[in-house]
Structures are given as structure tokens and as C-alpha cells.
Amino acid sequence: MFTTGDRPKGEHIKDVLTTLVLESRDGSLLPSERALAERFGVARMTVRGAMEELRSRGLVRRVSGRGTFVQHPTLTHSEIFRSFSDDMRNRGMTPGSRSYRARTRPAPRDIAAKLGIEPGAPIHAIERVRTADGIPMALERTNLSADRYPRLLSVMGRDESLYDVLARVFNVRLESAEQTVSIARLSPAEAKRLEVPEYDPAFLIERVAVDNMGNVVEFGRSLYRGDRYAIQMHVSRPSEA
Amino acid sequence: MFTTGDRPKGEHIKDVLTTLVLESRDGSLLPSERALAERFGVARMTVRGAMEELRSRGLVRRVSGRGTFVQHPTLTHSEIFRSFSDDMRNRGMTPGSRSYRARTRPAPRDIAAKLGIEPGAPIHAIERVRTADGIPMALERTNLSADRYPRLLSVMGRDESLYDVLARVFNVRLESAEQTVSIARLSPAEAKRLEVPEYDPAFLIERVAVDNMGNVVEFGRSLYRGDRYAIQMHVSRPSEA
DNA sequence: GCTGCGATCCTGTCTAGACCGGTATTGGTG
DNA sequence: CACCAATACCGGTCTAGACAGGATCGCAGC
Numbered sequence: 001m002f003t004t005g006d007r008p009k010g011e012h013i014k015d016v017l018t019t020l021v022l023e024s025r026d027g028s029l030l031p032s033e034r035a036l037a038e039r040f041g042v043a044r045m046t047v048r049g050a051m052e053e054l055r056s057r058g059l060v061r062r063v064s065g066r067g068t069f070v071q072h073p074t075l076t077h078s079e080i081f082r083s084f085s086d087d088m089r090n091r092g093m094t095p096g097s098r099s100y101r102a103r104t105r106p107a108p109r110d111i112a113a114k115l116g117i118e119p120g121a122p123i124h125a126i127e128r129v130r131t132a133d134g135i136p137m138a139l140e141r142t143n144l145s146a147d148r149y150p151r152l153l154s155v156m157g158r159d160e161s162l163y164d165v166l167a168r169v170f171n172v173r174l175e176s177a178e179q180t181v182s183i184a185r186l187s188p189a190e191a192k193r194l195e196v197p198e199y200d201p202a203f204l205i206e207r208v209a210v211d212n213m214g215n216v217v218e219f220g221r222s223l224y225r226g227d228r229y230a231i232q233m234h235v236s237r238p239s240e241a
Numbered sequence: 242m243f244t245t246g247d248r249p250k251g252e253h254i255k256d257v258l259t260t261l262v263l264e265s266r267d268g269s270l271l272p273s274e275r276a277l278a279e280r281f282g283v284a285r286m287t288v289r290g291a292m293e294e295l296r297s298r299g300l301v302r303r304v305s306g307r308g309t310f311v312q313h314p315t316l317t318h319s320e321i322f323r324s325f326s327d328d329m330r331n332r333g334m335t336p337g338s339r340s341y342r343a344r345t346r347p348a349p350r351d352i353a354a355k356l357g358i359e360p361g362a363p364i365h366a367i368e369r370v371r372t373a374d375g376i377p378m379a380l381e382r383t384n385l386s387a388d389r390y391p392r393l394l395s396v397m398g399r400d401e402s403l404y405d406v407l408a409r410v411f412n413v414r415l416e417s418a419e420q421t422v423s424i425a426r427l428s429p430a431e432a433k434r435l436e437v438p439e440y441d442p443a444f445l446i447e448r449v450a451v452d453n454m455g456n457v458v459e460f461g462r463s464l465y466r467g468d469r470y471a472i473q474m475h476v477s478r479p480s481e482a
Numbered sequence: 483g484c485t486g487c488g489a490t491c492c493t494g495t496c497t498a499g500a501c502c503g504g505t506a507t508t509g510g511t512g
Numbered sequence: 513c514a515c516c517a518a519t520a521c522c523g524g525t526c527t528a529g530a531c532a533g534g535a536t537c538g539c540a541g542c
Contacts, residue, residue, distance in 0.1 A: 201442030226424030306534030
């Protein structure tokens, strides 16, 4: 038996099952709840909790009377929420950055409103051209409160994932995000940095990310090349009500 | 005490709590699990199940040691999954249809593959220009197996919601969908029907909808005007792993 | 007035059972 | 051999407890 650490048993089981599911063929049958409970030496309800989590993530399909089946999503669950790096790696491309520009400055009115801080309060503004396999994919612009995350700019490397730094240094756990996706035409300056013709269409993605305490962590406004990027999403259980 | 019917208690509690949450102010504190369990006369685990469901839907935020708080989403959960009609009404516009065109024909190879049927098997192909407040918003194209949904075209009115008809007549309950959103430029014919300049950018939304038995119900390929439409989404709990 | 500690309430996690209604298999009967 | 009924197994739901650990607040002691 390998280490369980002192993490909750359910978490451990969830990890093991997730690995199992990802390594199984699509549509294959998982062991029954009772069998898993016995094998892990836990109550059936504990296994159920882990299973329900997998179901809500769309990894498995449960059929009463028959069993639980592996359900490989063709597209992954709300991929766009992840960090750019994870997103690209997941698509089989190598992520990178170029033309990094970061500074701390007073918040304009609109950004202050989104972040829930006073206009004029200091914010970190980070701007990067993100690349996939060396070719520009997105122009990423993000803003965070400098009071809440002091010295962020000095601890974050230019190729590093913002979310990784927030988690590691500031112990911030993102809980949810509100995103609006619209189509914008690239200004000459933007088009040049993304290496596409002027006024080409692009995805304009505005995002407000919130941590588990309900604080607004980040307000970002990114442009993704329309010719290279597609948003993929998996949606489950529409409108129960 | 009002009717509980013979539905599962958890379901009933979920409904009551959902109503309560929607009627509460954002950020307000819900009764504790123990209090609710006592009030409903059920075990605490039953209340927990309902609460977890609300949490996974992003309706509440749970803080260990403090309680459960109402969390009103600014934007609704994966709005785009809904029917066009519901989506537009939710945005405060009046939905409509024009230039309805529906026929039954043999499935081309690509559509047959998406629907999981044999190439050449009969499919219903429905094409509508959808309007919001009388102005074209989207060119909706959808395909369904005609063997699985016989006489669909004769029972569906031209302004009716496809999902409503599927639910009412064929008892189909949609469970999930895979969507891909990319940017396309409108062909002269498409642009004309949407009343925008030729080669204007639009959202190309490809969707495969699946029912609770795992059957593919619908494969759609719709174009939404880039100048009038924005996709709004709420994403919860990113990458636990 | 302020500090610190304990009581209390909260969610998080877990247990070891129970019964229900579907689903599939199998063995016996006609 | 065909069919049907018994049976074993599945997930769905639920119970009535338990303990841990975070958050909060009041009160005793300084």
C-alpha cells in the first residue's frame, strides 16, 4: 500500500479514480461502489462522494442498475478557465511568452470598479503576448490590486503562470470566474503584436476571477487570435428548474 | 405542511433551497445544515447532498466554520446551452424566427458521424434565421436523426423551441453538450440573411447535444452575429487536480 | 481596557448500516 | 428449445450517529 498522507480519504479516492478513468477506454465499466468501498476500506458513502464529483465533472456516466461507465469528453470541461499554459499544453502545443510588460500604476475608474477597489488605488498591470509553438496566440492583459498582492511583479517570472504564483506565494485559491466572450477587431498595434493583418477579428475575453473568500482577484481583458483559437466547452445538466 | 409527493426528499429540499437562494440577497447567510435537517425532518447528510448540488451549480458559497452564503452569479451559468428563445428572453429581448426551412434528407458522412448513425440514414435538417427584437441575430442550422424522431417536422411549429418539442413529444431530456466556438467570416449568402456586410466575422458554434441515455440527440452548426452577440459564462472550481 | 481562553456553532469528513427500484443472468419448467 | 421467474448485483436514496478543525464571541483575568 502506498502513502495516503493525512489528506481526506475521499480526496485520495477521487485522485485514484480520476487516474483510473483517464487510463481506461471510453465506455468501459468501472468497479461497483461496493467493490471500491471494500478495496479502499471505506464506507460506500465515501466512494459515492468521489464518484459524484467525477460525474459532475463529466468524467463518468452513471446508470442505475448497470454501473458506472467511463465517459471520455471529446472536449474538456471549460478549458478556457485554466491558465494559458495549461490550456495550450492540453492542446498539445508548447506555451511561451514574449514582449512582457508589467508595471504598477493607479487604477482607472473602470478597472477599479471591476476589482472592487477605490479608483486611483495601485494595481499591477501585466501585459504579455502569449505564444503556442512559438507563434503568437493571444495578447493577455490582466490587472490585480497591488495592495492585496504586494511585490507580485518582483516574484513572478515572465514565463510563469500568474495562477501558479498566486497560489504559491499568496495562497490564493480561485473559486470561480465570470467571463464574457465577444468578437473584436484588432487595432493596428494589436494586430502587429499578434502578427496578423490589421482589423482581423479576434476573441475578446473579459474575465473577473474570484477566490474562495469572495474577493475579486483578477480582472483581465485578453485578445485571442480568431484564426488560431477555438473555445471548447462541455456543459452538463441544463436548467433543472 | 405542503405536499412532498413521493419524490426523493433530497430533490424536494433542493427545490426549496433553490427558491430560497434566488429570493435571498446576495451574500446573505443560509440556515445551517443542522437547522435545515431538523426543520425538514431529515438526516444532515440529506441536506448536505442538496447543498453540494447548489454549490456545484455556483448558487452558494460554503465557508468552513462560518456557514453557507448566497452567491448570485452576475452572469448565468453557461447561458448559451439554453434554447435560443430562453437565451434571448433572459437578455431582455424578444425572440423570433424567420425564413424557416426544414426538410428530411439522407445524412452526409460528417453529420452522420457526429450523430452516430449510418451515412445516408434519414435526418431532419432545420434552418432558421433567429431574430431578437425583430433584427437577425443568428443563423441556426441543426440536424437530428429522422429514425429516432419521426414526424418531428410536422409536430414542430416554426417559431417553437426545438428543445421544448423534443421534451414534450419525445420525452427527451438533454443531459450535456459539447460545444466548440470559433470565429468564421460570413459568406455573401449568410451575410445577406443576417443583414450584415459580407465577410463580417461571426461566432460559429458547433454543438453536439446528448440525452441522459448517452444518445446523441442533435448536431448543430449555428452562426451568431459578432456585432450583436456575446457569450457569457460562469465557471466554478477550476482544476481541482 | 485589553488579552486570551474556552464554549459553541459552523462545515468537512466519515461510518455502517438500510431499503428501493432497475438490470442482467441463470436455472427451471412447460 | 423457448420463456419466465427467481436471484444477485447495480446505483439512488436515506439514516443517525461520530469526530475534526475553523470561526466567533463572551467572559474571566490581568
